[in-house]
Amino acid sequence: MDLLREKIKNAPDCPGVYLMKDRDDRVIYVGKAKNLRARARSYFGGTDSRKMIPFLVSRIKDVEFIITDTEKEALILENNLIKKHRPKYNINLRDDKNFYSIRIDTKEDFPRFQLVRRVKKDGAKYFGPYSSGASVKETFRYLHRIFPLRTCRDLEFKTRKRPCVEFQIKRCLAPCCGLVTDKEYRKIVAGAILFMEGRGGKLIRQLRSRMDKAAEALDFEEAARIRDKVGAIETTLEKQRIVSASFKDRDVFGLHREDDRIQVYAVHVRKGAIIGQRKFPLMKTRMESSEALSSLLKQYYNTGVTVPGEVILPEYMEDARVVEQWLTEKKEGKVLLIVPRRGDKKALLAMALSNAENAQRAEEKLEADNEEVLEGLAKCLLLKKMPRRIECFDISNISGKYAVGSLVFFNQGVPEKSCYRRFRIKTKEDADDYGMMREVLERRYGGKKDIPDLIVVDGGRGQLGVALSVLHGLGLEEVDAIGLAKESRARPAGGLSTIYRDRDRVYLPNRKNPLYLSKHPQALFLLQRVRDEAHRFAVTYHRKVKEKEDFRSLLDDIPGIGKARKRALLTHFLEMDKIASASREKLEEVPGIGKDAADRIFEYFHAQSKS
């Protein structure tokens, strides 16, 4: 403690970041300050009245300071260090896979809309963010119904010989086969961009004028087509709620707090219309609300989402000025943080606040329901602990080849994808499912870190036996483990009318016969969800590994075919079969594959087919 006091006393008198560590030298909190010395002294001198401070101070055994030139640099460094260390007492906004944007690169010859998770500085246009896959898909549907742009990927686009079904159902004008001119296609792109920018009014005016011209020229077919398009756009725009006459881009953050549970809810307004809403994960923290909000904002805007011109907040943040500067730099245009007092901004904030409150209520209800299911599961399986944290394992392989294992994690009955893990099996090459399960379990629990309450293995008595032996070997006997297996009963010959079912059996340690949880449907349903998710995750990885290995192993045998050439071949032909059956001339057409390499590839596959 003396050493710590000494460090606090001599803290640098300038801006920077501080890392607080516990007795195991783990970083438990990262913060930034305009003046590190003043901030450090306020922690330990009792002058900081924030509720979290006494709690935090009692856990700090060491502190590290990193000096920066400005407070803004400190903010960036703080963000990076939080991401790196994931400290226990900071707000950690996990990488949320639900952050979507829509991208279009107008520099391409025939641009298309794409759904992306990251906004890059690549000169393309991005729209969003969208709160969920559902709202993005809805927007995509509208877009493609109204604007017949291509949906295919670049590779398919370049290699198509005939238009696909999109052309037949009039959702694409088939630029792949030259059925639309560049100029005509660009006009559609421009209209789609106006629509996405929320400038539907301007777009409708342009279309009406084109419709009139078409009618004047007695092109009634074209006029009718444009009329239908105008109708579709008007219907879509009616669904977007116009909430402001100022047509500004705004993100509005509502916050609801009950004790140490904070729920933040964002409403995204673009050109005056609400285009999306987002519920952030419930935060459990002793931090002040404004501090938690500041932390969340910094991490959120660091994920690459679009920064709007105005960020509406429910309360002032201590570091609002520096956050404003940082956002302005990110956006390359002025950004204002505003705590509204009246008007449409205040009304939007009220909406975000009441949504935050509702979201918290819904979360609590879900937690209560899940708690009931977990209690039921603990009771019917006679578990030692409430299975709040469940981990489930599955193995996937084909006769021992491409063997992989998966681990999925459910917290309070809810999947937490950031904690999923996949394993490439290293020790087994034959179809030894038990041995593979052993390897995966030993790799996961060897470090004895973050041990769950319940381990589920996909399989019967054998797999459970492996799990129990691994846990015993590691001194983790107190952890509950079960096996979940499907019972496949043979269909009686000719028994078409017989009801055939797969019933799940639960294997427990020290119990000969399996349990059928038919009287506990909710508990069974949870276990099935967990098992099915592990299965899905394992199979997806298995496929990936197989594809990669198949490709690599074949081409690896051909001298002079390195990484770049492999990629070029696959990009050009798309499938292995096509490479294998290609003529020397076709192979030579691939960029980077000269005559010699083409000969070697040709000889290789044709020699194989002869042998």
Ligand code: SF4
């Ligand atoms: S018609 Fe051609 S350009 Fe349009 S989506 Fe199909 S393949 Fe792509």
